Amino acid sequence: MPHVTSTDVARHAGVSQSAVSRVFTPGASVSPAMAEKVRKAADELGYRPNNLARSLITGKSRIIGLVVAYLDNQFYPDAIERLSRALQDRGYHILMFMVSNETEAVDSVMEDLLAYRVDGLVMASVDVSNRLAARCDEIDIPVVLFNRGQSDERLSSVTSAxxxxxxxxxxxxxxxxxxxxxxxxxxxxxxxxxxxxxxxxxxxxxxxxxxxxxxxxxxxxxxxxxxxxxxxxxxxxxxxxxxxxxxxxxxxxxxxxxxxxxxxxxxxxxxxxxxxxxxxxxxxxxxxxxQPVNRMVEATVETLIARIEQGDKAPRRVEIGGDLIKRGSCRENPKD
Structure with a gap:
C-alpha cells in the first residue's frame, strides 16, 4: 500500500496542505468544520501524521522525557499517570526511563533522553548533576524536578511544603x-x-x-x-x-x-x-x-509549557501545602 501524505489528504478533502498541517498540529488555530473535513479525509485514506518529520522541521518533538528512580512507592504510579494525561491534553507525550539514584546512572539516562530530542525533562525524585544541568541550560532544554528540590538555580522544582x-x-x-x-x-x-x-x-x-x-x-x-x-x-x-x-x-x-x-x-x-x-x-x-498531587502535576506542566512555548526561562520553585488527613492510626488520648 503506497504511503499516504498530507498532500494526498489535502487533495481528497479539497483544502490546502497547510490546512491539513494545522489540523494535526496541537494548539493550531482551525475551525471545527475544517478539522472535521480533514480528519474524515485522513481516516478514509488511512493517513497518519509523521511526527518525526514535523519535529525535524519545527525543531520540536512534543516529547517530554521522564526519569523515575523507583515505582515501589505508591505515590509515583498515580502521579505519573496524572502527569502523562495532563501532558497529552496539551499535545505532548512522555518517554519514561527508570534509573537508580546514582549520579552516573542518572547522567547516562539523561544523555539518552537528550538524543531523542525531547522538548523538556521531568525528574521524579532524582537529582541532576551540575554538568547535566549546565548542558540542558546551554541547549535550552527545561528541567523540572518533581517531588525533589535541589540548590542549582538553573533548575525548576515542584514539591509539597x-x-x-x-x-x-x-x-x-x-x-x-x-x-x-x-x-x-x-x-x-x-x-x-x-x-x-x-x-x-x-x-x-x-x-x-x-x-x-x-x-x-x-x-x-x-x-x-x-x-x-x-x-x-x-x-x-x-x-x-x-x-x-x-x-x-x-x-x-x-x-x-x-x-x-x-x-x-x-x-x-x-x-x-x-x-x-x-x-x-x-x-x-x-x-x-x-501531597496535593493534582496541583503538583498542574504546576509541573505549567512550568514546562511556559518554558517550551512561551520562552519563560526564569526557574520556578513551587511549594504546595497539603492537609493533615486524620484517620484511625493515631490515638488522640494515649495512656500514660
Whole structure:
C-alpha cells in the first residue's frame, strides 16, 4: 500500500496542505468544520501524521522525557499517570526511563533522553548533576524536578511544603498527648527526607519536646522494617512515630502489629506522608499528610509549557501545602 501524505489528504478533502498541517498540529488555530473535513479525509485514506518529520522541521518533538528512580512507592504510579494525561491534553507525550539514584546512572539516562530530542525533562525524585544541568541550560532544554528540590538555580522544582508538613505532624502528635515521639525519616540524601525531618524536629522543639529517636528508613520497605525493629523491639519504646512516607509507614505498621504484637493506635500511633490511595483502606486507616498531587502535576506542566512555548526561562520553585488527613492510626488520648 503506497504511503499516504498530507498532500494526498489535502487533495481528497479539497483544502490546502497547510490546512491539513494545522489540523494535526496541537494548539493550531482551525475551525471545527475544517478539522472535521480533514480528519474524515485522513481516516478514509488511512493517513497518519509523521511526527518525526514535523519535529525535524519545527525543531520540536512534543516529547517530554521522564526519569523515575523507583515505582515501589505508591505515590509515583498515580502521579505519573496524572502527569502523562495532563501532558497529552496539551499535545505532548512522555518517554519514561527508570534509573537508580546514582549520579552516573542518572547522567547516562539523561544523555539518552537528550538524543531523542525531547522538548523538556521531568525528574521524579532524582537529582541532576551540575554538568547535566549546565548542558540542558546551554541547549535550552527545561528541567523540572518533581517531588525533589535541589540548590542549582538553573533548575525548576515542584514539591509539597515538606518542612511545613513535618511541623503539622509534630503539632498534631503533641496535641494528642504523646510524650515519646520518634521519626523514621525518608532518605536523608533527598531534599524531601531532610525537609520533612527538619520540620518535624522544629515542630517538636517549638512545643518543648525532643525526638525520642530518629532512624533513616531510606524510603524503602526493608529500611523501614529494620528501623521499626530497632525503635520498638525493646522495653522502652516510643508511643508515637512519624514515618517519612506512606510506603514505609505501611511496612512499619505491619511489623508493629504482626511481628512485635503491638496495637495501632492503642500502643503506638503512626503517621505517614503522601496520602496514597492505600492509606484510606481499612487495613491501614493511616493518618498522613496529603501531597496535593493534582496541583503538583498542574504546576509541573505549567512550568514546562511556559518554558517550551512561551520562552519563560526564569526557574520556578513551587511549594504546595497539603492537609493533615486524620484517620484511625493515631490515638488522640494515649495512656500514660
Amino acid at each position: 515538606n518542612v511545613a508538613g513535618g511541623r503539622k505532624v509534630a503539632a498534631h502528635l503533641v496535641a494528642c498527648g504523646h510524650k515519646k515521639i520518634a521519626h523514621i525519616s525518608g532518605w536523608q540524601g533527598a531534599s524531601t527526607g531532610r525537609d520533612r525531618a527538619r520540620g518535624f524536629a522544629e515542630g517538636l522543639a517549638a512545643a518543648g519536646h525532643s525526638l525520642f529517636g530518629q532512624i533513616d528508613g531510606l524510603y524503602t520497605r526493608e529500611g523501614a522494617e529494620e528501623a521499626a525493629y530497632s525503635l520498638f523491639g525493646g522495653a522502652d519504646r516510643p508511643d508515637a512515630v512519624f514515618v517519612g512516607n506512606d510506603h514505609m509507614a505501611f511496612a512499619v505498621m505491619d511489623v508493629l502489629r504482626y511481628e512485635l504484637g503491638l496495637r495501632v493506635p492503642d500502643d503506638v500511633s503512626v503517621v505517614g506522608y503522601d496520602d496514597t490511595p492505600l492509606a484510606s483502606w481499612a487495613a491501614y486507616d493511616l493518618t498522613t499528610v496529603r
